[in-house]
Amino acid sequence: MARPLPQRATLEDVARVAGVSRSTASRVLTGFGAASLSARDRVAAAAEQLGYAPDPAARALATGGGVRLVVAVAGTEPGVLHDPYVDRVVRAAAEVCAPREVGVSLEWLPLHAPERLRRLAEDRSVRGVLIVNTTERILAAVPAALDGRTVSIGIGSPAVPSFDVDNGGAASTIVSHLYDSGRRRIAMVTGPDWMPCTRRPVRAYQQVMGAAALPIRLVPGDFTAAGGQAAMLAILDRWPDTDAVFANSDAMALGALAVLRRRGVGVPDDVAVAGFDDVPFAALSAPALTTASHPVGRIATAAATAVLDRARTPPATAYPSELILRESA
Amino acid sequence: MARPLPQRATLEDVARVAGVSRSTASRVLTGFGAASLSARDRVAAAAEQLGYAPDPAARALATGGGVRLVVAVAGTEPGVLHDPYVDRVVRAAAEVCAPREVGVSLEWLPLHAPERLRRLAEDRSVRGVLIVNTTERILAAVPAALDGRTVSIGIGSPAVPSFDVDNGGAASTIVSHLYDSGRRRIAMVTGPDWMPCTRRPVRAYQQVMGAAALPIRLVPGDFTAAGGQAAMLAILDRWPDTDAVFANSDAMALGALAVLRRRGVGVPDDVAVAGFDDVPFAALSAPALTTASHPVGRIATAAATAVLDRARTPPATAYPSELILRESA
DNA sequence: GCTTGCGTTGGGAGCGTTCTCAGGGGTGCG
DNA sequence: CGCACCCCTGAGAACGCTCCCAACGCAAGC
Numbered sequence: 001m002a003r004p005l006p007q008r009a010t011l012e013d014v015a016r017v018a019g020v021s022r023s024t025a026s027r028v029l030t031g032f033g034a035a036s037l038s039a040r041d042r043v044a045a046a047a048e049q050l051g052y053a054p055d056p057a058a059r060a061l062a063t064g065g066g067v068r069l070v071v072a073v074a075g076t077e078p079g080v081l082h083d084p085y086v087d088r089v090v091r092a093a094a095e096v097c098a099p100r101e102v103g104v105s106l107e108w109l110p111l112h113a114p115e116r117l118r119r120l121a122e123d124r125s126v127r128g129v130l131i132v133n134t135t136e137r138i139l140a141a142v143p144a145a146l147d148g149r150t151v152s153i154g155i156g157s158p159a160v161p162s163f164d165v166d167n168g169g170a171a172s173t174i175v176s177h178l179y180d181s182g183r184r185r186i187a188m189v190t191g192p193d194w195m196p197c198t199r200r201p202v203r204a205y206q207q208v209m210g211a212a213a214l215p216i217r218l219v220p221g222d223f224t225a226a227g228g229q230a231a232m233l234a235i236l237d238r239w240p241d242t243d244a245v246f247a248n249s250d251a252m253a254l255g256a257l258a259v260l261r262r263r264g265v266g267v268p269d270d271v272a273v274a275g276f277d278d279v280p281f282a283a284l285s286a287p288a289l290t291t292a293s294h295p296v297g298r299i300a301t302a303a304a305t306a307v308l309d310r311a312r313t314p315p316a317t318a319y320p321s322e323l324i325l326r327e328s329a
Numbered sequence: 330m331a332r333p334l335p336q337r338a339t340l341e342d343v344a345r346v347a348g349v350s351r352s353t354a355s356r357v358l359t360g361f362g363a364a365s366l367s368a369r370d371r372v373a374a375a376a377e378q379l380g381y382a383p384d385p386a387a388r389a390l391a392t393g394g395g396v397r398l399v400v401a402v403a404g405t406e407p408g409v410l411h412d413p414y415v416d417r418v419v420r421a422a423a424e425v426c427a428p429r430e431v432g433v434s435l436e437w438l439p440l441h442a443p444e445r446l447r448r449l450a451e452d453r454s455v456r457g458v459l460i461v462n463t464t465e466r467i468l469a470a471v472p473a474a475l476d477g478r479t480v481s482i483g484i485g486s487p488a489v490p491s492f493d494v495d496n497g498g499a500a501s502t503i504v505s506h507l508y509d510s511g512r513r514r515i516a517m518v519t520g521p522d523w524m525p526c527t528r529r530p531v532r533a534y535q536q537v538m539g540a541a542a543l544p545i546r547l548v549p550g551d552f553t554a555a556g557g558q559a560a561m562l563a564i565l566d567r568w569p570d571t572d573a574v575f576a577n578s579d580a581m582a583l584g585a586l587a588v589l590r591r592r593g594v595g596v597p598d599d600v601a602v603a604g605f606d607d608v609p610f611a612a613l614s615a616p617a618l619t620t621a622s623h624p625v626g627r628i629a630t631a632a633a634t635a636v637l638d639r640a641r642t643p644p645a646t647a648y649p650s651e652l653i654l655r656e657s658a
Numbered sequence: 659g660c661t662t663g664c665g666t667t668g669g670g671a672g673c674g675t676t677c678t679c680a681g682g683g684g685t686g687c688g
Numbered sequence: 689c690g691c692a693c694c695c696c697t698g699a700g701a702a703c704g705c706t707c708c709c710a711a712c713g714c715a716a717g718c
Contacts, residue, residue: 010704011704021667022705026705026706030706034667035666036665036666039667053447053448055451055705056453056454057454058673058705059705060386060454061390061673061706062706063706063707068434084411087416094437104436105397105399105433105434106419106435107432108433122337123385124673125385225610251609251610254610255613280554284554285613286587286614349698350698351699352676352697355677359675364696364697365695365697387674387675387676388675389675389703390674391675391677
């Protein structure tokens with residue numbers, strides 16, 4: 001196999017130039033262990049002169065440490081990476097990792113290959129894994145021994161502490177708001193069945209509707225705008241008298257909005273529409289979208305901090321979601 | 330330093346269980362080198378039984394190869410990762426990398442720390458780097474010796490082959506379209522000055538306007554919806570008679586659209602609005618956004634393939650951008 | 659002056675792989 | 689029957705780093 005990497009300064013080189021041993025150079029550069037002032041100076045100068053940078057792979061191999069944090073997004077296709085929710089997680093993780101000189105990687109975790117999660121968690125070069133939108137089946141792939149290297153934003157497991165948003169409560173709030181504003185024939189566009197993050201909102205919807213003795217109108221979506229359009233068409237077709245729609249993601253809500261506009265249905269007069277997540281474009285639609293804003297950034301910050309520190313304790317305070325009232329509902 | 334990684338099956342273990350030497354086990358598992366059928370079977374069985382997976386760090390150290398491809402996005406803050414353009418690059422890269430068992434990492438490349446790019450390119454655990462939206466200054470950090478490990482989606486350098494979109498041509502097409510539909514007082518909302526990807530569209534705009542002896546109306550934006558709103562307000566303020574706006578990104582165009590709607594300005598009757606990039610929501614706005622679609626996916630696919638193969642040749646065919654005519658212009 | 663102790667240093671073993679090299683055992687050919 | 693050849697194998701040296709351990713020199717204490 002080719003070795004395409006050109007010769008670069010190694011610790012050995014730095015030591016030679018500084019006139020000390022490799023051990024001393026290592027001690028100086030890692031900051032661990034004693035070293036005389038003169039040795040310290042000479043090594044630092046040599047490193048500077050040679051443009052030395054430690055090899056992350058070698059360091060990971062020697063220490064068992066880890067140089068990067070991986071945000072692993074579960075899903076059926078790489079397209080799941082294209083999600084505002086994920087972006088917010090990555091952003092928060094990047095901010096936590098930057099001062100510690102830990103890189104952030106974003107990777108797709110195919111639903112059909114749960115063992116890849118174990119690989120990721122076992123990889124010496126990864127410091128920790130932040131799983132997003134995972135399933136019980138995938139979490140089962142993480143053995144208890146790997147405990148502490150993996151944290152989930154979503155559901156958890158005995159081996160994987162969970163930092164979750166109260167999406168059930170947020171959904172409750174939204175459906176209740178629709179009810180309180182006089183809506184009685186409320187439909188809900190859900191996400192794919194396999195996603196735990198759609199199950200709780202669905203349950204919340206069913207609960208609120210059930211308590212008010214109102215009919216359940218569930219339509220499956222896929223979290224995309226196109227899926228939202230299709231779902232809205234289905235709703236108009238099956239239940240033409242629907243007076244409110246709660247979509248489990250803003251993208252689907254915006255898709256629904258586009259369909260209603262094209263059909264000449266008034267929003268919110270004829271049909272109220274509410275989304276979920278508060279993506280940036282939600283404020284710009286016509287009419288502007290009523291939705292729920294989850295503290296994803298803060299949760300992700302807590303999760304990233306926990307996994308970097310190998311802490312097992314979820315955050316003490318749960319950050320509540322917030323109802324964002326705009327024009328559409 | 331703690332060694333938090335629990336004991337896991339190593340090649341040595343597999344060899345012992347299979348009753349062969351480490352070398353033979355390695356040969357069988359990598360597929361390189363000869364091995365008898367029985368050895369092959371025994372090693373495979375042992376690996377299966379122990380749940381063996383090679384340690385990426387150790388493999389990277391030994392081969393100098395690399396296990397992941399890094400998509401590095403240059404910018405002033407981690408927020409640049411939150412960009413539909415970047416998402417499309419990551420997606421395409423993930424698709425190219427998946428069959429080769431190469432992971433994809435997304436990392437922010439701070440504008441003020443160009444040396445991090447060299448670190449990235451030197452890291453043995455990275456197979457290659459895909460730079461997005463870079464500057465000449467950052468590219469200068471890549472020494473010629475690292476040639477072939479780095480590829481740019483955007484401008485290039487002697488050491489970094491470039492796979493670029495013809496955004497100048499696309500901008501020309503858009504401005505010409507506005508002109509052809511009778512607009513004469515056309516303003517443009519640009520991106521930040523430091524971004525090369527805004528310079529060519531600006532030049533194209535100036536060229537088309539200059540050729541028609543029309544006045545130049547440039548307003549700076551920041552590629553976000555909020556920036557687009559601010560820019561639109563500035564345009565209405567400074568040049569109330571403007572009859573067309575070309576925004577250098579869809580997000581800014583959608584922001585502009587929101588401002589015009591709030592002001593009661595008719596689009597496209599009073600003011601035509603055109604965007605750039607064709608993000609998913611562009612089709613859903615009211616009115617739907619006229620924009621240009623760049624073959625980002627195909628370019629990124631070519632770039633990822635090139636960097637994985639260490640090829641130095643840019644793709645033979647340039648993929649043209651496409652004018653997406655919708656309602657706003 | 660000899661021992662004790664501390665601060666500093668270098669040697670060397672490991673981390674888990676890959677890959678080169680030399681040797682061993684079988685088969686085919688002369 | 690002997691030799692050459694080839695297939696297979698294992699020993700061992702890298703890769704670049706960290707870290708344990710033993711040794712060194714030097715000052716202080718008895």
